[in-house]
Amino acid sequence: MAASRKATVVLKTVKKIAIQFSAFESNVRSTREFLAKVGSEKARATNINCEVISTVKHDKSEPVVDITYVDGERLLMKGAKLTSSEMLNTFQSLCTAKDPQAKTAAKK
Amino acid sequence: MSVNAAFLRHFRNRRFLSKMAATLCVKLLPKQGWLPLTQSVRHGSKAVTRHKRPMHFIKQKLMAVTEYIPPAPAAPPGAYPRETKSVQEETPLMLILKRNLEKVFQDCKMIAVVQDSSSSAEDMMSLRHRLHKHDIKVKFFPNEVMRSFLNNSIYCNMAPLIFGPTVLIVSNEPKVKEMLKTLRGSPQMTLLGACIENSLLSAEGVLSYSKLPSVTVVQGELVSGLTMMTSRTASLLQRHPAHLSALLQQYVKQQGTDATAEEAT
Numbered sequence: 001m002a003a004s005r006k007a008t009v010v011l012k013t014v015k016k017i018a019i020q021f022s023a024f025e026s027n028v029r030s031t032r033e034f035l036a037k038v039g040s041e042k043a044r045a046t047n048i049n050c051e052v053i054s055t056v057k058h059d060k061s062e063p064v065v066d067i068t069y070v071d072g073e074r075l076l077m078k079g080a081k082l083t084s085s086e087m088l089n090t091f092q093s094l095c096t097a098k099d100p101q102a103k104t105a106a107k108k
Numbered sequence: 109m110s111v112n113a114a115f116l117r118h119f120r121n122r123r124f125l126s127k128m129a130a131t132l133c134v135k136l137l138p139k140q141g142w143l144p145l146t147q148s149v150r151h152g153s154k155a156v157t158r159h160k161r162p163m164h165f166i167k168q169k170l171m172a173v174t175e176y177i178p179p180a181p182a183a184p185p186g187a188y189p190r191e192t193k194s195v196q197e198e199t200p201l202m203l204i205l206k207r208n209l210e211k212v213f214q215d216c217k218m219i220a221v222v223q224d225s226s227s228s229a230e231d232m233m234s235l236r237h238r239l240h241k242h243d244i245k246v247k248f249f250p251n252e253v254m255r256s257f258l259n260n261s262i263y264c265n266m267a268p269l270i271f272g273p274t275v276l277i278v279s280n281e282p283k284v285k286e287m288l289k290t291l292r293g294s295p296q297m298t299l300l301g302a303c304i305e306n307s308l309l310s311a312e313g314v315l316s317y318s319k320l321p322s323v324t325v326v327q328g329e330l331v332s333g334l335t336m337m338t339s340r341t342a343s344l345l346q347r348h349p350a351h352l353s354a355l356l357q358q359y360v361k362q363q364g365t366d367a368t369a370e371e372a373t
Contacts, residue, residue, distance in 0.1 A: 023300040023310060024268050032223060032272045039225030039296050052225075054298045058310035 009038055011047040013098040015070050020055040021063035031063035033084035069098060205253045216278040220287065220302040221269045227296060235294055242286040244279040265308055269300045284318040
């Protein structure tokens, strides 16, 4: 899978990202890293309309990332046993699949 | 020439104690067990052949026993994690930072841990300005220093909060409401937890703490609740005589009205 040259995430095809996790658990590390990368200024600058919402709970629930795309599709990632790079790869591959024209035009 | 050839042939045909003999001349043995100086090899099998020369059975056995067994290949150096974690010495900078942290924890009543996934410099400046109005400070400490300090102190349960880009928001007074209002203004700051007056609170705990009324109000509520219970017991005890007196009063009134009614008619 070709990794994008830049480390930033392109959020053009994403409508909303909702991340929820339980702060004191030890398995939330990858989810927090994912949040840090997705919520960064550069990523937000690619799409200002996209909302990144994070909820901190205390009920020992699993960390869950819920992404809603512009065309209505939802991607649900349970981050308890995933690494942040895996989650990023899945997310980016789906993004590029959704928006191939812009990507190929940009790469050419 | 012929003498040379004959001489050479003589040497070729008789090897000087270098090869196994095909035929041994008995009469050349001077004593028992002594090998002769020369051994005649008329037509011996050669040592170096084009096919693999069949080894003597004893030699075969020896070779089989002394075969080379290579050592098992060890795992590559990064395959398994180290059993004993190497403890790094603490640099003086870490010690200074730790001392600062200790002072912060001793001075401030409220310490909140917030994760900011993205904050440009201007956002951070404006946030700091807004918080400074309420006398709330924003501090950055490296994660390892934080974790090593927390694990050695009583606040060890805060350690799992310290992952990734975290910011410490500290203040002497527990001004939770103002802090929450300012943080709501910047959407990327996620409140993870807080240590208010040496008690660890989660994000929802912080919210409910902010909704708590002031101390006097709570005291008043407590006092009123307690007195309500005592007043209830007092009223229960006095219920019967009160009822009796009310009944008697009603009876007297009725007697009075009956008497006046009789007088009227």
